[in-house]
Amino acid sequence: MLVRIPPALRSYTDGQDEVVLETTDVAAMLRALEASFPGIRDRVVDEAGRRRPYVNVFVNEELIRASLPESKLNPGDVVHILPSVAGG
Amino acid sequence: MARSIKKGSVVVAVGTKKGGFLFHSPDRKKWSVAGPFMEGGAVYHMILDPRDGRTVYASAPMGSEPWGPAIYRGRAEEEPKATQAFPKFKEGSDLSVSRIWHIEPGPSEAPDTIYAGAEPAALFRSDDRGDTWHDLGSLNYHPTRKEWQPGGGGLCLHSVLVDPRNARHLIVGISAVGAFETRDGGRSWTMENRGVRAEFLPNKYPEWGQCVHKLAWDASGDGSLFQQNHCGTYHRGPDGGEWTEVTKGLPSDFGFPIAVHPRQKHTAFVAPLVGAGNRVFPKGQMAVWKTTNRGKAWRRSTKGLPGPGAYLGVLREGMAVDEADPIGVYAGTNTGQLFASRDEGESWKMISDFLPPIFSVTTGIAQ
Numbered sequence: 001m002l003v004r005i006p007p008a009l010r011s012y013t014d015g016q017d018e019v020v021l022e023t024t025d026v027a028a029m030l031r032a033l034e035a036s037f038p039g040i041r042d043r044v045v046d047e048a049g050r051r052r053p054y055v056n057v058f059v060n061e062e063l064i065r066a067s068l069p070e071s072k073l074n075p076g077d078v079v080h081i082l083p084s085v086a087g088g
Numbered sequence: 089m090a091r092s093i094k095k096g097s098v099v100v101a102v103g104t105k106k107g108g109f110l111f112h113s114p115d116r117k118k119w120s121v122a123g124p125f126m127e128g129g130a131v132y133h134m135i136l137d138p139r140d141g142r143t144v145y146a147s148a149p150m151g152s153e154p155w156g157p158a159i160y161r162g163r164a165e166e167e168p169k170a171t172q173a174f175p176k177f178k179e180g181s182d183l184s185v186s187r188i189w190h191i192e193p194g195p196s197e198a199p200d201t202i203y204a205g206a207e208p209a210a211l212f213r214s215d216d217r218g219d220t221w222h223d224l225g226s227l228n229y230h231p232t233r234k235e236w237q238p239g240g241g242g243l244c245l246h247s248v249l250v251d252p253r254n255a256r257h258l259i260v261g262i263s264a265v266g267a268f269e270t271r272d273g274g275r276s277w278t279m280e281n282r283g284v285r286a287e288f289l290p291n292k293y294p295e296w297g298q299c300v301h302k303l304a305w306d307a308s309g310d311g312s313l314f315q316q317n318h319c320g321t322y323h324r325g326p327d328g329g330e331w332t333e334v335t336k337g338l339p340s341d342f343g344f345p346i347a348v349h350p351r352q353k354h355t356a357f358v359a360p361l362v363g364a365g366n367r368v369f370p371k372g373q374m375a376v377w378k379t380t381n382r383g384k385a386w387r388r389s390t391k392g393l394p395g396p397g398a399y400l401g402v403l404r405e406g407m408a409v410d411e412a413d414p415i416g417v418y419a420g421t422n423t424g425q426l427f428a429s430r431d432e433g434e435s436w437k438m439i440s441d442f443l444p445p446i447f448s449v450t451t452g453i454a455q
Contacts, residue, residue, distance in 0.1 A: 008151030011170070039172045043155040046184030047176040054154035083154040 003079045012040040027069035054086040093454045103131035103448035133448045139199045141455025147188035159218045175212035175221045192248035195255035205245035209262040224274045239264035247303035261300035283330035285319040308353035316346040323382045334383020345407035354382035359402045368399040392436035405448035420446030
């Protein structure tokens with residue numbers, strides 16, 4: 001499984017734009033990312049575990065609309081963490 | 089833009105909707121500017137640490153808005169970088185920090201200590217310049233918290249005062265909740281709102297629920313305080329207790345910032361607006377009002393300020409003073425102008441225009 005890292009979060013990954021992981025759900029993926037790149041999990045979900053507003057996670061091309069941590073992942077999936085269209 | 093800041097220069101740190109700027113001048117006549125820093129991000133607060141005159145701290149979203157809050161730190165001449173950690177509530181609280189509204193340096197004897205005031209309302213302390221943070225639980229999970237309601241500006245903790253005589257004595261202000269005081273370093277807190285009006289509640293003088301807009305120490309150095317509130321301007325004496333309303337003589341009871349003279353006791357500056365329903369200067373004339381007797385009388389200053397026809401305001405962190413002699417007073421508008429007075433508020437000059445809307449103005453001396 002491949003996780004694509006958005007430019008704003010590459011300061012956590014030493015500039016890496018993608019990370020290869022073997023996990024079966026998003027919660028485990030976030031824990032694995034955090035273990036390798038401390039602080040990155042807090043940028044996707046808040047301290048209560050909720051997805052931050054205007055942060056989208058896609059598996060392949062499908063937006064995860066259900067509870068983020070419980071969403072399942074399969075080998076070969078590509079996970080995209082992206083900011084949604086927002087701002088001012 | 090000039091980035092080199094001469095030692096001894098007055099520095100005015102300006103946080104805006106789109107980045108932070110450092111205005112600096114050795115004589116307060118000709119100003120240079122460094123920035124924008126944290127370009128494109130909303131810089132809610134930015135300070136030059138008075139304890140070393142070199143370190144800049146700022147609060148802005150990480151990268152851009154969606155990624156959550158961040159504390160930025162760096163030397164004054166450099167682009168500040170986000171610290172790895174930022175203030176967070178404890179696990180299981182079901183609360184999450186959405187913004188940091190205020191950064192306050194700790195006492196001079198603890199140069200690595202800084203405080204952060206957050207939204208939803210909470211106070212955090214770092215003892216290592218922002219690398220790790222402590223959640224001040226007895227305030228953040230106060231028994232009344234479940235009843236706290238956000239005002240129009242959100243449920244934000246925006247004022248953090250550390251007593252220079254006693255670092256364990258702090259006072260904080262929370263919008264639509266009120267002022268809290270601790271004398272034991274944050275283990276226990278008392279509500280300090282007696283005498284303060286809350287016109288938007290059935291009980292006009294409740295124990296808490298008042299909408300404090302900004303708190304500041306009186307330079308008397310004895311613990312006296314000034315407060316600008318949603319419903320009036322107030323002063324509290326050295327022994328604590330009830331606040332005295334000192335709105336009489338001002339054009340309205342509504343404003344956001346309050347800045348105090350660093351040496352002359354009972355002296356403060358406010359910028360009253362029409363009211364809660366119309367947050368612009370009365371009659372389209374920007375004005376700063378000054379008292380030298382803890383609010384018994386106020387004097388209006390408009391020389392060099394825009395109007396008539398100037399329909400703008402100054403936000404809660406938008407006014408500050410420096411420590412030069414005579415002191416400088418600075419006011420940043422929500423339409424992007426920065427005004428400065430070199431004569432203690434008697435006359436003003438615009439030192440920058442066409443900035444993004446200004447959220448915060450603070451001052452320091454570069455070392």
